[in-house]
Amino acid sequence: MEYRKLGNTALELSAITYGSFAIGGNMWGGNEKKDSIASVHASLDHGVTSIDTAPFYGFGLSEEMIGEAIKGKDRSKIQLLTKFGLVWDGSNQGKGEFFFDASENGKTIPVYKFASKANIIKELEESLKRLGTDYIDLLQIHWPDSTTAISETMEALEVLIQQGKIRAAGVCNYSVDQLKEASATLTLASNQVSYSMLNRSIEQDLVPYALENQTGIIAYSPMERGLLTGKYFTENTLKQDDHRNGYFSQFDLEKVKSLIATLAPVAQNKGVTVAQLVLRWTTLQPGITVVLAGARNASQSIANAQAMDINFTAEELILINNELSKL
Template structure:
């Protein structure tokens, strides 16, 4: 495994980071507790020391599973990344910005974006309890909240750093303008944003800014939630309540398949899976600090970590980029 410094902090994170959205179960067709814990254990065994989660993932379940999985482990060798700012339990008392209705146990649950100082403090205490720790390595705003001034949110994060409850502060899904506004109050460690072979919009303005200002980019959905593994063009099927039934619709299946077919020989030559080749390519792009890769079981976790064993030459990266250019239109293909 390779480890990288995050932004201007002293955090050293595993380049492949365990993404814990799917083990929360909601929006992913459920989960199996023992498989989820085994996936975390396997990740740690393979040198994946960094785990990214959020209260919203499974309405607290993802954090609880991680807390159980790392119990008894050396906390100083594990980096816990979590978030705040998505409220679903009504504790916001009507404040914040309505986001969407999440489905759980056949019910629709309204979710709000809410990033007030009081809510940040409340959510962090709840996360610490679920995770079974007294500090978080990186606390991130999950989604921008238009009803809370950015400086209020950033001042709260700065206070938590000074209190020692978090080691660093980050954001997720922030635009360039929002990063620039936040910079008036705090030096952020990172911005977690969607980035993949099929979604490269951040390369235009966000990546140059973050490189210049020493802000790390945490790439989520590098495999486009499994689409770039190629298995959904074979025999994999999605459960009815899996959000990817709609998510995959934004892409041209024919174009994606043609691209994957074009790089399959390279993957085979490297004795790697398509997923491993795609993950490795993503880690080698300018400005990308770490990439998130989810795993529902130990086998998937081991395969994700092994992506770092794939060696790509400049010529091979150029070949992949050339094949992408045939189908890439500036947006998701």
């Protein structure tokens, strides 16, 4: 495994970081608890020291399972990354920005973006309890909240750093303009954004800004929620309540199929999967600090970690990038 410094902080994260959205259950068709716990343990056993989660994932369930999985382990060797700013329990008292309607057990649950100072403090205490720890390594706003001044959010994070409750502060899904506004109050460690072979828009403005300002980039959805594994084209067994049934429709699936056909022989020659090849390629892109990789079980966690063992030849990278230019 490779470990990388996050922005201008002292934090070092594993290049492959465990992404825990899927083990939360909601929007992913559910997952067995024992498999979820095993996936965290396998990640830690194979050099993945960083775990990214959020209160919204499973409405607290993801954080609780991670807390259970790391109980008794050396906390100093684990980096916990969590978030705030998505509220679903009505505690925002009608404030904030409506985001979307989620569902759980057939019940519709309105979700709001809400990042006031009071809410940040409240959410952090809840996350600390669920995770069974007394500090968070990186606390991030989950989505921008148009109803709360960015300066108020950043001031709250600065206070939490001074109190020692968080080691560093980051954001998710921020534009360059939002990063600039935030930087007037607080030096941010990172921006967590969507990035993949199929979605490279951040290369235009966000990557240059991050490189110039020593801001880490945490890439999520590198596999486009499983589409780039190629399994969707041969094993389309998504459950009815799996959000990916609609998510995949945004892509030109014939072009994606062609890309996977190009990647498959390269992966086969190296004795790895297409998914591992895609993960490794993503970690090598300029400006990308770490890449989030989800896992539902131990074998998937091990495969994700082993992706870092892949080395590309110059010819292979040219072949892959030529195919990407056709998308």
